[in-house]
Structures are given as structure tokens and as C-alpha cells.
Amino acid sequence: MKALWAAALLVLAGCATAPPPSLVAGVHEDIKYDMPPVRPAVRLFAPVDISHDGVPDWHVDYERQGMAWCGTGGCTQKLFVSRPGGGHVLAFEEQVRQFALRLAPDGAVLDIEIHGTNCGLSGVNACHRSFRWDDAQGRFIEQPNRQGDGRLAGPLFQTVPVAGADYPPAVGVALSELTAACERLGGKYEGALVSRSPDLTGDGRPDWIVGSEYSGCIRRGPDGEAAPVGESGLRIISGDAVILSLDGPVHAVDVATAPATFISVTTAEDCGGYDQEGCMETPYRWDAAAGRLVAGTPVRGRSLWPE
Structure with a gap:
């Protein structure tokens, strides 16, 4: 799985910070029963800038934990985005084959390539999806992908599970x-x-x-x-x-x-x-x-x- 990053979306240079303990604790719960040795969950975190509010957002790359978090659909990735008033919201959670954040005129965009069944195809086929961050709604919104295709066939891909x-x-x-x-x-x-x-x-x-x-x-x-x-x-x-x-x-x-x-x-x-x-x-x-x-x-x- 490739994780591609636009430089403008990386956290400000020289800003030394650590992810919130509550987020680290949640990821630790995810990985604590993995095959030993289970190393500190904090190593899966990387700061990114999605909401542009001066507070780091966080990308969690489970590929670093090992192949237990990967499959034919890629490896599990999560994004936590800071919200007004404090705290972070889970904005993305899924296995992906490719994962890229970039800047666009209307804000941060997430481009992913996922298992082909998400496009009504077979697993060997590529399925490209793109999402724009909407700060008012506090979530990623579907938009045409980088190939210009806005048609969402197959099951509607959910950026986070909906309870x-x-x-x-x-x-x-x-x-x-x-x-x-x-x-x-x-x-x-x-x-x-x-x-x-x-x-x-x-x-x-x-x-x-x-x-x-x-x-x-x-x-x-x-x-x-x-x-x-x-x-x-x-x-x-x-x-x-x-x-x-x-x-x-x-x-x-x-x-x-x-x-x-x-x-x-x-x-x-x-x-x-x-x-x-x-x-x-x-x-x-x-x-x-x-x-x-x-x-x-x-x-x-x-x-x-x-x-």
C-alpha cells in the first residue's frame, strides 16, 4: 500500500507534538492482541493538516503494525480530524491500497484506491474514490475521483462505519x-x-x-x-x-x-x-x-x- 502526501498537508515544520493520549489508547486497544512483540501504538501516528485550524490532525497507518492489518484490499488506515471546541473526530477508517492527501482550491482532498468490489468489479480491478473535507459537516464528502469519474457504483463506500x-x-x-x-x-x-x-x-x-x-x-x-x-x-x-x-x-x-x-x-x-x-x-x-x-x-x- 502506498501512502502519498502533499507537502502542504504535512504538519508545520518544527512543530513537535504528540497525539492525544485518548487516540493513542484507542489504537492500543486495536493492536494489543496482535502477534508479539506489540510495540507502542504511538508509532503508527503521523500529524497532518486537514481542518486548517492550527491543531494537528492525525493519520494512523496500521501497515506499520504488520500484515495482520492488511489484505487484498490494502491496509487499514484511519484519520482523526480536530474539531472546534476541542477533540478529534474519526473521519476515515478502512483498508486501502493507495492513500493520498492533497490540497485543492476548496480544501483538503483524500484520494484512495480500494478493493474492486467497491466499484462492482472484481478484487483485481482498481476502484478509485475521492473525498473533500467539509469542515461544517465535520466529515469527508464524495466528489469525482482524480480520473474525473463521479459515478459511484457498487456498494456506497462509507469513509467511517455508520452505527x-x-x-x-x-x-x-x-x-x-x-x-x-x-x-x-x-x-x-x-x-x-x-x-x-x-x-x-x-x-x-x-x-x-x-x-x-x-x-x-x-x-x-x-x-x-x-x-x-x-x-x-x-x-x-x-x-x-x-x-x-x-x-x-x-x-x-x-x-x-x-x-x-x-x-x-x-x-x-x-x-x-x-x-x-x-x-x-x-x-x-x-x-x-x-x-x-x-x-x-x-x-x-x-x-x-x-x-
Whole structure:
């Protein structure tokens, strides 16, 4: 895994400082059961400047701890960013193959290359994602990657894990509805159920997608073999409202538009593979007057391809 650094994002020269003890203690908890010898957690930390508030932010590189923290998707990396009033927020946590911070006109940008399944491809394929630091929201926001591609296919990559306790109430309601519908069919709703989505309504806040091609209504046989039971469905939540309901769960989000465009993908036998045509895709854009996402003209999308 390569960690690339823009000089402007390194901590100010000559500023000798140490990471907060609370952050070091948390990383120590991560590594304390690794194969001995377990060396001091502080050695995994490096100061960086993301929030530009004069307080060091911290990059934690678990590759330095050894291969226990690495796999086909690269090595675990974390970023902690200082916040107004003190303290740091966990802003990134994931395995990556490449990891680079750079300066852009609108602030710090994180460029990563991750496991190909995050782009709906295979593990050997590259998947590039880029994120801009938004200080008002205190988190990284999706943007087109360095190759200029804003289409987020595959499961929506989450820069930090999102706990169920952080879901808005409307997300819990939608999840309960889909779960109950599945149970009425004699199945169990399983898989990647909830994702925090890029802003689809232009209000500057993230939205939520309940359901994906990686979730489904499943009935399991005596041997544990899974069989799908009907469509799993999909809901998009903005604030406390459902702004789109669909039967088909396969989708992508394009962050090259503002607000982002939701894309519903209709799969069929003649689409979706490396040597096949692209599937039919319906773009949905926010209509403020209607208070919902409105469908555009369906088009034949692009097929998957290996790099």
C-alpha cells in the first residue's frame, strides 16, 4: 500500500507534538492482541493538516503494525480530524491500497484506491474514490475521483462505519417496513441494508438509502442454503421523508452533478457483464416543487469492464 502526501498537508515544520493520549489508547486497544512483540501504538501516528485550524490532525497507518492489518484490499488506515471546541473526530477508517492527501482550491482532498468490489468489479480491478473535507459537516464528502469519474457504483463506500444508533428515525421506519414485508413472504431481510448517501436534494446534508443489490429477502433451507424471496425493495430518505421508493435495489449515485443524481439500474440477462451491454438506467433528480426525486429518460448504461 502506498501512502502519498502533499507537502502542504504535512504538519508545520518544527512543530513537535504528540497525539492525544485518548487516540493513542484507542489504537492500543486495536493492536494489543496482535502477534508479539506489540510495540507502542504511538508509532503508527503521523500529524497532518486537514481542518486548517492550527491543531494537528492525525493519520494512523496500521501497515506499520504488520500484515495482520492488511489484505487484498490494502491496509487499514484511519484519520482523526480536530474539531472546534476541542477533540478529534474519526473521519476515515478502512483498508486501502493507495492513500493520498492533497490540497485543492476548496480544501483538503483524500484520494484512495480500494478493493474492486467497491466499484462492482472484481478484487483485481482498481476502484478509485475521492473525498473533500467539509469542515461544517465535520466529515469527508464524495466528489469525482482524480480520473474525473463521479459515478459511484457498487456498494456506497462509507469513509467511517455508520452505527444504527445514528440513523434518522425515518430510516428505522423504512427498514422496519422492508423487514416486515420480507417476513410476510417467509424470509429474512439480510445484507448491506443502510448506506449514507451523497446529498441528493441540494440541502447540504447527506441522505440515506435503505436497500441495495447486496441486501435481499432471503429464505434459508435446512442446510443453510439461501434462496431469494421476491424483490427486496429500496427507499431513499431525506430528513424525515421518503423521497423515492423502488422495487429494484440495484443503483448507483453520480456526484458529478449538484445535487447528486440517483441512478436506478434495471438488470437483465443481456447486461451487466464484462462482455455484455450496459443495463438500462433511469436517472432520478431532485424536484423541489414535487418534494421528491423525479425520473428522467431511461438510457442504456455502460457495461462493466476490467482496467
